[in-house]
Amino acid sequence: MRHEFRVRVGPAAFRIGSDWAAPVRQMRDLYADYPIADFTDFTVRLEAVSPLRRFIRPSVAINGDYMLPDAAPLPLDQGLLAAEMGMNLQMALGWRRQLILHASAAERGGKAMIMTGASGSGKSTLSAMLGQAGWRFMGDEFALIDPVTGDAVPYPRMISLKNQAIAAMRSAAPDARFGPLMHDTPKGDIRHMVPPEEAISRMDERAKPALLLFPRFGYAPAVREMGAGEVFMRLTQASTNYVALGEAGFTVLTRFVEQVPARAIDYQSGEEAIALAEQLWAELA
């Protein structure tokens, strides 16, 4: 393809091919500190929907090894988002080396806190904030659980901030590097933030899962205990490859649920969430 970029994020390596220079230039800039991959596990292609549309109202089709037949193309100024979505899709549909949980994660003292929940739960912002508060950021989208050791494997991709979280992180991390602000994407405003330097330099360092949180934004602060059955069911729903891993998936997930304490937390501000997380970490991890 005309333009190409290869990068490794944690255990997974990608090559992104593009019909346009701009998305690749932006990725080179944002991923400057990441290792460059020779071999790549996955291919993402940012392609013009038709030859003419490379120039006129350029529209980016998100293609690659795995594709969604009904994925709508994005305008070229959202090319970075298109690349990110393409990379997520490859992981979600193609990765089999570890159990994938749709979750964010942060590490301290060799132990990992894992946060999972639906979009809007604030798990992504929470992991980014922990990354500014003495924790090592491990990932804001996928937590990878090794089926043999049970360890959490870092996947510290570019942090994807949405709407209000953009301003919040700009003030919490004034020195961080940010990508272009993308307005009116299918998910509202989006801006990518480069993870802290330590998150990238230590991306091959795993951690023992020690606490699982189900955060929920917008409710008065509260902590709720959860039964193992409920946790198991919600984690199967939060995993894109649990079923595909078969018995190995069953073994790793049951062990995870038995060994890692879990709590649901409600919060209304980032400070509240961090305080609750710290308190539970001190009690349980």
Next chain:
Amino acid sequence: MRDAMPLVTALRDPASVRALDGHGWSALISIARAEQLLGTLAYQLTDADLPPYAAAAMADARINTEYQQRSALWEADCARRALSTYPGRVALMKGTAYVAAGLIAGQGRHIGDLDIMVAAAELPEVEGLLTGKGGWEWVKEDAYDDAYYRDHMHELPPLIHKERDRMIDVHHTILPMTAKPRPDAAAMLADSVAADGMDGNMRIFSPEDMVCHCAAHLIADGDLTGGLRNLWDYHCLTREFAGKNGKFWENLEIRAKRHQLLPAVQRAARLSAALFGSDIPQSWDRWNRQDKHYIRRIIARDEWGRGTQKFTRFLFYIRSHWLRMPPLMLARHLWIKWRKGH
């Protein structure tokens, strides 16, 4: 080279992957994914000495194959239960049949939907059992598509299982009713054999019929999408069957004639010999000027996994519809598809 030859070479000669560097592996894997042959490749390389990154990718592919095959055999078993009171024969087709029969063609084989074949006259009974207690339902209630399937196709409109979310295609013959060859579907069912590990009335085609179906699928049905995988099936099936039965090729010729599929089988044989070095009976090995177009179409895949040769592709698309449907019917079909914004 902007074609799928790296994959063809790796399948034909697994030791050749030793020459690949990281970029070469990236291309090979993308091509194999696009052709749905990654699992097959991974099984071919099971004992190969690979660099760690490639070994990890192949291990992932094997995990995925196990998942697909486990699900496929389970779907077949669910269909067997749902049809346990149906007295007729039910034949498993394509990938599920290869895996159920433990054939080499099944090793690493990608499997999507479940395909079965039953006698045409008994479709309503089978349909009733599947959609009744079986738990399958129509994917879409659409009068046009429905009538189209029923009038012209070789299968029922697809059914999907309510809970397991898996599709089943119920065929009553192996080619669309509008295609020129008229395979003898009744003979295929009559001569089907019991599938190992599947008790009851679940069957697989005889070796000769399995190859006829594979060749029909490759040549006469469709626009050659997935052609490389079908051709690999052909290669593996014929090699295994000919190795077990000295009269296989003779029997195949007789059988293919009966199904009006000898030209399709012979073409598959020539293409497979050209790409994979398969054995081919001497009398079939005649140069045909169309073959090079088929080969170009079958390997039209670049190192990024993109389909190339758009023009050849388009020709084959038109061709595949002409083969299936008389021209007026084609026009009507396309028009209705356009108007509905498909």
Next chain:
Amino acid sequence: MTGLLPFETRYRAEKAADIIIRPLDVMTLVYHRRSGITHIVAQPVPEILLAMAGKVMNAAELAAKLAQEYDMDDNADVHAVLSERLEELASLGLVEPVHAP
């Protein structure tokens, strides 16, 4: 008890090697190797699967077997409960009705 009627459906259960039963607080997980499906079940399903593993039984025979191993509530309509559970397990593919030869 109606369980001894000759026409009562008998079921063949999956072999013990084909299922993994893992209790998790009040629920029990059942991993089914052949399908790769995980079922979340409550009592008495694990007990039924263990009692029947690899065997063919009807509800009455199952009730008798369970009564040997567990304290059963005499008043409950054990037979009716087991009949229902067996039908549900059949729809999940964990047991299969055996049709008369």
